[in-house]
Amino acid sequence: xxxxxxxxxxxxxxxxxxxxxxxxxxxxxxxxxxxxxxxxxxxxxxxxxxxxxxxxxxxxxxxxxxxxxxxxxxxxxxxxxxxxxxxxxxxxxxxxxxxxxxxxxxxxxxxxxxxxxxxxxxxxxxxxxxxxxxxxxxxxxxxxxxxxxxxxxxxxxxxxxxxxxxxxxxxxxxxxxxxxxxxxxxxxxxxxxxxxxxxxxxxxxxxxxxxxxxxxxxxxxxxxxxxxxxxxxxxxxxxxxxxxxxxxxxxxxxxxxxxxxxxxxxxxxxxxxxxxxxxxxxxxxxxxxxxxxxxxxxxxxxxxxxxxxxxxxxxxxxxxxxxxxxxxxxxxxxxxxxxxxxxxxxxxxxxxxxxxxxxxxxxxxxxxxxxxxxxxxxxxxxxxxxxxxxxxxxxxxxxxxxxxxxxxxxxxxxxxxxxxxxxxxxxxxxxxxxxxxxxxxxxxxxxxxxxxxxxxxxxxxxxxxxxxxxxxxxxxxxxxxxxxxxxxxxxxxxxxxxxxxxxxxxxxxxxxxxxxxxxxxxxxxx
Ligand SMILES: Nc1nc2c(ncn2[C@@H]2O[C@H](COP(=O)(O)OP(=O)(O)OP(=O)(O)O)[C@@H](O)[C@H]2O)c(=O)[nH]1
Numbered sequence: 001x002x003x004x005x006x007x008x009x010x011x012x013x014x015x016x017x018x019x020x021x022x023x024x025x026x027x028x029x030x031x032x033x034x035x036x037x038x039x040x041x042x043x044x045x046x047x048x049x050x051x052x053x054x055x056x057x058x059x060x061x062x063x064x065x066x067x068x069x070x071x072x073x074x075x076x077x078x079x080x081x082x083x084x085x086x087x088x089x090x091x092x093x094x095x096x097x098x099x100x101x102x103x104x105x106x107x108x109x110x111x112x113x114x115x116x117x118x119x120x121x122x123x124x125x126x127x128x129x130x131x132x133x134x135x136x137x138x139x140x141x142x143x144x145x146x147x148x149x150x151x152x153x154x155x156x157x158x159x160x161x162x163x164x165x166x167x168x169x170x171x172x173x174x175x176x177x178x179x180x181x182x183x184x185x186x187x188x189x190x191x192x193x194x195x196x197x198x199x200x201x202x203x204x205x206x207x208x209x210x211x212x213x214x215x216x217x218x219x220x221x222x223x224x225x226x227x228x229x230x231x232x233x234x235x236x237x238x239x240x241x242x243x244x245x246x247x248x249x250x251x252x253x254x255x256x257x258x259x260x261x262x263x264x265x266x267x268x269x270x271x272x273x274x275x276x277x278x279x280x281x282x283x284x285x286x287x288x289x290x291x292x293x294x295x296x297x298x299x300x301x302x303x304x305x306x307x308x309x310x311x312x313x314x315x316x317x318x319x320x321x322x323x324x325x326x327x328x329x330x331x332x333x334x335x336x337x338x339x340x341x342x343x344x345x346x347x348x349x350x351x352x353x354x355x356x357x358x359x360x361x362x363x364x365x366x367x368x369x370x371x372x373x374x375x376x377x378x379x380x381x382x383x384x385x386x387x388x389x390x391x392x393x394x395x396x397x398x399x400x401x402x403x404x405x406x407x408x409x410x411x412x413x414x415x416x417x418x419x420x421x422x423x424x425x426x427x428x429x430x431x432x433x434x435x436x437x438x439x440x441x442x443x444x445x446x447x448x449x450x451x452x453x454x455x456x457x458x459x460x461x462x463x464x465x466x467x468x469x470x471x472x473x474x475x476x477x478x479x480x481x482x483x484x485x486x487x488x489x490x491x492x493x494x495x496x497x498x499x500x501x502x503x504x505x506x507x508x509x510x511x512x513x514x515x516x517x518x519x520x521x522x523x524x525x526x
Pocket of ligand 1: 030035
């Protein structure tokens with residue numbers, strides 16, 4: 001551990017640590033490429049291991065087994081972690097780091113997706129003797145799929161190729177091509193020897209031809225906040241706070257962007273705007289807040305805001321959509337079943353979702369395949385339709401409002417991680433009319449449907465199932481009438497169909513709730 005410098009009190013030391021910025025990174029490599037050795041070397045050379053941990057892995061001849069060091073640390077961390085990713089923390093004078101270390105070679109994709117979902121950077125290990133293998137391509141592909149902005153290709157075991165510049169340059173060129181092919185914006189190749197310590201923390205004397213940064217130097221200086229600060233302001237509302245009559249605040253974690261008192265915001269889905277009056281935190285009011293801080297906003301006017309709403313920059317709003325294209329990384333044993341309804345958790349909301357498989361991606365060749373099922377560790381392009389609209393962005397614009405997880409409603413376990421690729425322009429399965437009347441038995445169902453319709457710009461006339469005369473007259477004046485019926489009221493619709501000349505057109509035939517459009521059949525009109 002780095003020694004606490006004499007002149008600092010413990011409080012000062014902790015405050016200094018907190019003030020340092022944080023880089024999250026993940027590591028990927030094939031078996032025996034040297035991932036454990038590299039992490040051990042990185043922690044040891046940057047003085048982030050305790051002496052007793054070092055003593056335990058020092059061999060009789062005095063050399064340290066770095067892989068064993070990592071495995072020891074890994075075993076300590078693995079207890080109680082359900083998914084197979086160990087998060088390891090270390091710090092240098094310039095930055096704090098969290099490594100999402102993904103051991104286990106079987107469930108690589110799933111683990112990598114879990115570990116990498118919040119990563120700023122991925123280290124892909126390559127054995128200098130073997131070159132770029134199918135697995136290296138796969139790791140780089142997953143990094144690009146997950147939108148990790150920075151990739152280090154650590155060309156390891158340079159000691160076994162005599163620290164050859166030619167070997168490295170050839171690999172560097174192939175890696176640059178791979179980066180172009182996968183649209184990875186920043187890929188840096190670094191020649192290292194994890195075992196000997198070359199270019200990991202200290203520059204290598206055996207590779208004087210290399211004039212780039214060492215691995216740690218690059219980790220310490222690569223930009224981290226570009227996404228969260230440059231992106232449009234987004235804050236999903238977690239709670240509405242109303243401790244007394246005079247205070248009403250909206251609490252949540254800022255997903256992206258910055259906010260200041262006086263900024264104009266918009267609340268979605270209602271679309272209403274207001275200005276930020278104050279930004280309240282435990283430590284007092286702020287003049288500026290940014291992702292990923294948790295804050296409470298107060299506004300200059302009363303707006304009806306509830307949990308699950310999204311506060312955005314007034315002019316840069318998210319899309320309200322219930323139909324979109326996404327990439328999925330499948331994470332559970334049972335393959336995707338398109339006939340089932342899954343739960344979809346997106347920021348602070350959970351809704352029901354239907355998933356249609358477009359094609360799977362062969363992760364080794366990157367080919368698209370329309371045969372076969374989407375199984376554990378598989379990646380696919382899918383179309384998703386949700387029961388209520390999400391307030392979402394494309395993943396490339398926002399990694400938080402652009403991502404979601406699918407939950408298996410039977411087991412409550414995570415079925416898949418998803419990234420929104422595009423929000424469909426045809427997210428308009430309802431007939432576009434100026435007004436829509438909704439007939440429903442329950443207020444709870446009503447609220448969900450109202451939101452969905454409002455988000456699509458419909459005007460809503462509310463009526464009850466029993467108010468037949470009301471919706472019949474609405475039909476007569478040409479208003480689209482939607483009926484949201486459940487299993488008890490559903491049969492009533494079937495009865496309608498034959499007896500009254502009103503056509504019933506189910507919109508979501510598979511859903512638990514029957515959503516149908518009513519119109520007079522042509523027979524009746526004629
Ligand atoms: N010569 C040489 N050997 C290395 C280097 N890095 C790792 N090794 C050796 O390669 C073997 C595999 O290393 P590990 O660190 O266990 O590799 P790994 O299988 O990727 O690690 P995990 O999958 O994380 O367990 C070990 O025998 C290491 O000593 C290197 O830079 N040079």
